[in-house]
Amino acid sequence: MGPGSLETLGSSTTIGYKKLLRLPKTSTSKIRIVIEKSRDKAFISNLGLFNAPEILSDPEILRNKSGWVTIKTETPDPEIRYTLDGSDPTPSSPKYTGPFLLKEGGVVKARTFINDFKEQSEVVTKKFYLNQSKWKVTDFSDQHKSYPADNAIDGNEATMWHTHWGEKVIKHPHHITVDMGEIVEIEGFYYIPRKDDNKSGTIAKYSFGISTNGTKWKTIIPNGEFANIANNPIPQEVRFNQTYSARFFKFTSHEGAFDEDWVSVAEIGIINK
Template identity: 25%
Template sequence: MMLNKSVKLIKSTYLLLILIGFLGACSKSTDNPAKPDPKPPVKPEEEITYSSDYKYNLNVIYFVPKDVTPNPDYEERISKILIEGQNFFSKWMKHWGFGDKTYGLLKNKENTRVKIHLIRGPEDAIAYATNKPIEELFYKYFQDNPTAKSSDHYLILTATNKKLDQGEEIGHEVPFYGVGRTCYALDYPGMKQENLGKGGTISEKATVYIGGLLHEMGHGINLPHNGPSASKINDPQFGMTLMGSGNYTYGKSPTYLSFFDAATLNNCQVFSKETKTFYEPVTAKVNTIQAKVENNEIVINGTYAASNTVKHITFKNILATDPQGYQSITFTTVPGAGNTFSVKMPVSEFRTKANMEYSLEIFFHHENGNKTSVFYPFKFVNDQPVVDFGDRTMLSRTGWEVIAYSSQQGGLEASKMLDGNDNTYWHTSWTTPTPHPHYVTIRTGAAAVTAQGLSYLNRHDNSGNGGKIKNFKIEISNDGNSWTKVDDYVGHLNGRQYYSFNGSKTFQYIKLTTSSDYEGKTHATIAELNLY
């Protein structure tokens, strides 16, 4: 009997404990409800609908080599970076008077996710150290999926699994630059918009690689390098240009898009909400130009002709020591009536003066998104500009002929410098190259001429220095046998340039002889040569 009573007591106690536990659990659940998952479940890619207000949208590609795995949450992280980038571009487009415009992106309806095309490479990362192998893969991808392509502009992010914000380093195995309308950047684990401006290594790397991403993307949407003027760099509203050294300031200190950038982007395909024709070939030519220094300003006036409407004109001042233009100072204006241009560039806005060589690039922003440029050299001497590229009265070249030359490449003959076409040029042979000196001798027709100087135009179809003459001399003759040296000269990198004879000279033959070029190689090249 005692045993049965004990068993009954144990069972009763057990049931009571279960009841108390149940009531306690209910009470606990009521007082402290379970926290919801902070992130809603992510829809599979195929279930997301993407759309855009823009007619053309940046093609965003996430490229993964064979020996690399996609970094966690890359869709979410990259989307936030690009959407915040849209806001940055929109802010400055509005600031410069172009309205609420930015680059187009295909996004979900919540505005949190960007359409990103995942492309996997069949080789290890080392095979994709340059852009060409990647380019072949994504071109094929869009050929196989033609409806996926949404513009002529591409952003390719190559994944690396190296933790760059934790001390790991990356070499040159990932391309990071812009080529034409395509740009390359990278993604590393944990590259987040939220890390910008926090301080420390994580923040520094976020600025370098996120700022770098937007800088290279700028190249991919038509922006060249340009820097801040003296009044902007110390202004907290502006600071550093994104297309200058913005990859070291974005998200950390004031960074902006220049008026030059905004005027360029206003004609960019992925900034358009209308269906238009973009990037058809265009031409433009400066017909007249006057230049002077007045009231501590460089004053430029002139006229031009163009095959496509010019919306803005930028006067870009490029240091000879900074040929890529990171520090270039820009002044952007609208064309005047009758295809005229005019600008006043205060000397106080130049950050580097002293005794420095400059090239002035007159940059035409065409309505169809293309650009054309012409270059003129000038310099600063003791902090003051010396401008000497205004129009001269050129001699007629009727009857002129090249009678001798040191070398010429087939199709790029020495006679090209007398054909009146700025886009053709003489180039010494590269199939059988010979070292300097190179020379060209011209007979000025059937009679002697009187001139005060020589002018020549550099080739402008390449971004490098390709045979541009550095040191040369000029000689003149009346019989083509006995020569008199006029002087030694130093050529400029860009544009149409003038070399004074320090007085009038009369002659029938003129010879230009080179001794060096800006590449430090063996070539010489001239687009047009004349006398004034």
């Protein structure tokens, strides 16, 4: 902005007795406060500016079902830098200014900086595969109305597919069938357990099948098991011994990690490279 010009840094509604308005870090020699509307005569008894310390927080990397990547932090102070070439972000790396498209997948690394790049966070890395914009669930064994099967392919690890729990519920095997909307070359799949503090419904033993037409199926893994997942429920990647062409896939749970009759899935997806 040119000399003498003004930039709006913040706005608020009711002030009341006291009001603290947090603004982005700014260098200036003058400020202007505009009272746009008041019920009565506007009166301000005291006004102050505070140079609050910047708070560092780690970046969080998210991607929605359409392939758009968002990077955010818990605190507003950090500046986010990211890379897509596998290198660790530095102050000279691209600055994150808004969502960007990563349709075919890839590796996103992000790091935050405060205090003019004097302090930095750890590098956060997130690997993404084929986006799920064309995907739809065509069949499932069961679903709770609050946790539908569609949640397993919505690109949001904070949601989940969960079958009914408690007594007199549908028991294993539980399955979910997905139409990817087109023929895809696949090299494996991934399963992400629920991301809250509750491990209930985590899957231990499974099978995985594929189809080009949704009618004729080929079982790729008849008896798979996620090793030690009860103690360490981290995202699981399973690689096939060759590449397959498929439009549909079916993931079946045969046994839970805690001998429960229900399952929970944050995300299920395809590894395409």
